[in-house]
Amino acid sequence: MLSIKNLHANVEDKNILKGLNLEVKPGEVHAIMGPNGSGKSTFGYVLSGREGYEVTEGEVKFDGQNILEMEADERAREGLFLAFQYPVEIPGVSNMEFLKASIDTTREYQGKEPYDAVTFMKLAREKCQQVNLDQNFLKRGVNEGFSGGEKKRNEIMQMIMLEPKLCILDETDSGLDIDALQVVADGVNACRDDNRAFIVVTHYQRLLDYIVPDYVHVLSDGKIVKSGGKELALELEEKGYSWIDKL
């Protein structure tokens, strides 16, 4: 589903990704771990096409298509979802309005029938419940005055509604207490199926107790330096990131 070959990318002329390779198949969950500054967040932004993140070398194929040619919004409509580490507020734009615009344009692009208003509302309420968000959140401004945990749950709620093919979770565990982490993880786990893949970017092993990965990759200085099964995360936790440098 996702094939990354020798990916190099710059941010403000600084070389951050330096030859990253990764293959992700449908149904798989890949964890990307790494110390601060290793390029974890950059990786998510480069894949999702954020402006200012310039690919200088390599290729990224998503479902066989070269997505590096696409704008960020087109990649999103193709089914690539990024759950943000720090979701921003959009004052005055209600969650409902935002979600509707997002779902409508995505479904239209994918050639799916649009939801009618009733179905949409019902679904939105249902999914709110699933991630333990009060329905009133739908009426509030996007992330406006939300707590850190509420913002993250809102991201997961959007993910569930959009039914993406590939979900990238960027440090979704940061700033979450154990209860909120459980809710977020439950949301993610409920979405896992044979057709959908996840890339879980995280600094700590903790999240992977809740979202159990098939593969763990260690990112260091813009490259994947070690790959393994879920036990690699535990080993990393035990030995610390300095262990990587000695490899």
Next chain:
Amino acid sequence: MSEVIDQYVKTEYEAGFVTDIESETLPPGLNEDVIRFISAKKNEPEWLLEWRLKAFENFKQMQEPEWAHLNYPKIDLNEVSYYSAPKSIEDRPKSLDEVDPELIETYNKLGIPLHEQEVLAGVAVDVVFDSVSVATTFKEKLAEAGVIFCPISEAVHKYPELIKKYIGSVVPQKDNYFAALNSAVFSDGSFVYIPKGVRCPMELSTYFRINEAKTGQFERTLIVADEGSHVSYLEGCTAPMRDENQLHAAVVELVALDDAEIKYSTVQNWYPGDENGNGGIYNFVTKRGICHKNAKISWTQVETGSAITWKYPSVVLRGENSVGEFYSVALTRNYQQADTGTKMIHLGKNSKSTIISKGISAGKSQNAYRGLVRMSPRADGARNYTQCDSLLIGDRCGAHTFPYIESKHPNAIVEHEATTSKVSDDQLFLCQQRGIDAEKAVSMIVNGFCKEVFKELPMEFAVEAGKLLEVSLEGSVG
């Protein structure tokens, strides 16, 4: 709204109240003869001519104000023609094919029906677009309630006592340069009178008088709400309007007597000039209302047009417990410049005012909020709350805030909050990552920014205003 218009168009012409004016245009220039000519053309009574001439005497002593944050070449008032009969059919475009395609595209985006497009673009339409039949039912309904709603030129003859009593009572002739000019040469406008205790049965809109709407560049409107009455008045229209006259200097006066309420909503979308800043309307407007005891005046404006906007709809809170409100969205792009805001003059005890101003600047435009809150020594217990937010799109535009606060009463409470923000890359990217393209995203963010003002607009106006912002913002990303 468009349904009503369709109805107009389908209805056969019966007997228009538009009188046939001989095609005449005065040569450019401003002098006493010009004023006498205008007055004579309108067959005005002697007192009004005297009034105009007095205004002209005052005007001659005045200077064009230069304090606004606006930069434009001075207007030579001797190059302006102060009376021009409507263009004859022959001079107008024969069909929409002869109209600037860009304008047509905008109309289409706004979803304006063809017939309306023709009227707005000044096409010589076969169907005489007259409001007679609809207007008749309309007028009957208003007459039943005792409401007067007619051109001010007509009111001068029919209701001279009311006009004499109130014209210039809110905006004195000497108020400012442009108000003095308007008083001397005003073309036409609307007059509204709501009798005691009457709630006007419908929203009054200049839109319904579209064929009278070519009132020229010096429009004058007077609305009097008698004790305990209520009226909501809509001015303008979301469709961009072309006008050959570059200078517009309107005066609007509102009088809300004891316990009365006036809600005045404006959508201003005059031609803003092209993307290089050529052409466009200079809009110098004086709008003010007087609020008597327990009365309320609420101004809501959406300003997206004109090359230059100079406009400060104000409220004089004369009576006890009177309430003044100002809700404004001003959007500038390309080379547009706006200096707009309000004045809340608190004279009465416990008078209250609210100011919510949202300025959006894009392109190379300059957008200034200028507001005065004055608490007089008599204004015991008066309160004001001001919120003034600016949003910048891109890095070549400017947002400015000039709040003036004068408090002469120790009990008066004045609050002022202001923010300036940019449509951030983070916000844009969040939208895009959810599949929403950049243009739609900006429009959504800006509409969210303006929500507090839009909710003050009458429902159907609010929807149109949102759409208008969307169209106006096109191409402002990147």
